[in-house]
Amino acid sequence: MLSNYRRVFAVPHVLSLLTWSLVARFYMPGLMIAVTFLVEEWTGSYTFAGLVAGAFTLGMALVGPLRGRMADRGRSDRLVLVCGVVFSAGLLALALMPGALWWLAVPLALFSGVFGSPANQIVRALWPRLTFGAERNAIYAAEATTQELLFVFSPVLTAGVVAYAGPRWALALLSVLALAGAVGFALSLRRAGVSSPVPGQDASASSGTAPRRSLLRYPALCVLLLMSLLLVCGIVGVDLVVVAWANELDSPHYVMVLASVWALGSLVGGAVAGGLKGRPRLMRRSLATALGLSVLVPFMPPVVHLPTPLWITPLLFLSGVAIAPTVAAVMGRLGDVSPSNRRAEAFGWLASGMGVGSAAAGPMIGALIDGFGVAGGAAGAAVVASLAAALSVFVPASGTEAGSGSEPAPEGSVAGAARNVDTAREGA
Template identity: 40%
Template sequence: MLQPYRELAAVPRVPGLLTWATLGRLHMTGTPLAMSFLIAGWTGSYAIAGVIGAALLVGLGVSGPMRGRAADRRGAAGLIVFTGVCYGIGMTVLAFLPTWLPSSWWPLMALAAFTVGLFNPPVIPVGRAIWPRLLSGSALNSVYTVDATLTELMYAVGPLLAAALVAAVNPELSIVISGALATIGALGFARMLTLAGLGGPVPTIHHAKPRRAGLFNVPGVVASLMLSFFLVAALLMVDMTIVAWARNVNLPILAGVLGAVWAVGSGIGGLIAGGLTGTPRLTRRVVLNLVGVAALVPVLPPVFDPASPWLIGVVLLLGGAAIAPAAAAANARLGELAPEERRTEAYGWLSSASTAGFALALPTSGFLLDHGGPSYAAAGAVVLVALGVVLAMRIPAAKPVPVLS
């Protein structure tokens, strides 16, 4: 089972690229928490904090495809350096705007957050797009699994670091450090891309200029993006469900503990899946994800009341084992489907689809929690993953003929 990992370690630059790609996304997982504390303290409103946090995410989602296309056509390294520096400066400005402006000026803060989001360095789409240029076979499947597993780890580590800085110092410093991490991660990743010979434009196989065909015309691309949309929305709904249940029982610390258990389960599943040989079966992995989410419904109130944190933890640990493998298979499949010269753009659209999933999950989970309870919100997540299963069945396994730009 360790053979694919040995193959990864043997390829020059791959360990370094993985390390810097992971560090380059760490800031994204802790920023929303720090921003919520900052804005809530400034305005006294969590609703406004949510609006400003959403503005940052919308900026990221809107610019994702454009930055991906620019990376494909003009080169990724220079773009990542430029956006990384701008993003770090922008986050520093956002951290101190509340000290310079009265709280009634919060719409300006929302506009500024949207603008800063436009400059989020495209480390994630570029990081996912480069692997087929370096690896193949079981090693390629393994690197996508490692990437998904490390992403889950960042979602456990990032908020904890941000919360520690908020508690020990203040939200301003937490946001400044988040911006600094984004800049450092972007510079390091860009340097590794250059050393690996991947910092320039993606070479096109053909030089003829036929009638332009859209990326969305490639069979399976739209279904892959929609699959990510539903999976991300479902996972965030589960996360919101656990937070709400922990608050309802007056033990908010359980939200962090159970979230960590969920991430550990995902990490274990990812490590096991990454060591398997053969082509991953996307539909099977999404079905396992569905089973894991569905198992939460009967262990949460009002179906099971009072709920047992131990039972919930066991379900999250086992069900979480399907998260990273499913995400890895979905990411790898999109990389197979997208033409090489449009691959980063495709992953930019994937980031936008994930952001849209967040936008769907927040109000939907809130409505179900208010009108039914945690088990109802978990059932809503089940419906979303079930739709993902249907989409996974429609995504072709074979890579189509490349579409030229």
């Protein structure tokens, strides 16, 4: 299994690009934690906190396909810098906002979210330009696995600052990290010489005279987009449940442990899945994810009041094991069913679908927590994840639906999904 990951270190510029892209999106997992604590402190409502947190991801979702085309046809380093500066300023403004004006946080979060980091989309579109064959397979597997490290360390850092300095300072820290990551990633793009579009790409994109059929008219793609929306809604819902549980106990430091253990399970699952042979079974993995979320419900208040939330950490670890493999299988299947010359656009839509799911999770799960407690929020997350698993039955197994010329998916789950991504962009 490790041989798949060693290859990445021999490719020039790959390590720098991978590292700085991770730094540029380091703020993402911790953002909901800081925003939830801050807005709940202002309003006493998780529903309002979810509205603000959801506005950030909704803003990112609105511009997914458009920003992908901008990166394809213009200077990606400039796009990263502009987004980094505006987004960091938005976070800083939210951190300084008086609590009495909390309602202004919703439009501010929506506007700031439009300028969320495009590093995830850009870096995954670069790997086909820098790597080939086995090296490309290795870098996609390594990127899919190391991304889970963000969900281990970002919540720890954010929750730690919330516990010892308050949510305003946590948002200020995330603002600084977002800006530093944007600058570092832009400089890394320039050093690698990949900040400009591929020669001839812009011309080829505009050479056709016939109007192109919208990707939303392909049934297989629409099912995958809806499935990813529901899947992410459930995953983000559990993040909000963990924050609410810790906040009710007036112990923000529990978020550091619970969120990190859950992400660690996903990290281990993704790493192991990357070394498995055979095509990933999307239906089985999505069912495993739904089951993992469902088993959490009976062990949360008000169903059961554990002496400490730390007792649920082994179950949280097992619950997270299927998440990264499931998301990787979704990406791989999208690469299968999308037209080979429009994968970037398809993955832009996937990023938007995931963003909408994340945005919807905030107010929906927040309302369930307000009305039925922490277990009610967990139950809602499990239900939407189960709906996503049900939709997986309707996803075709190969790329015969939406185009021709699709490269067959290689063996391996995370690694296989990575090679199917090819030039695609994904912002979740």
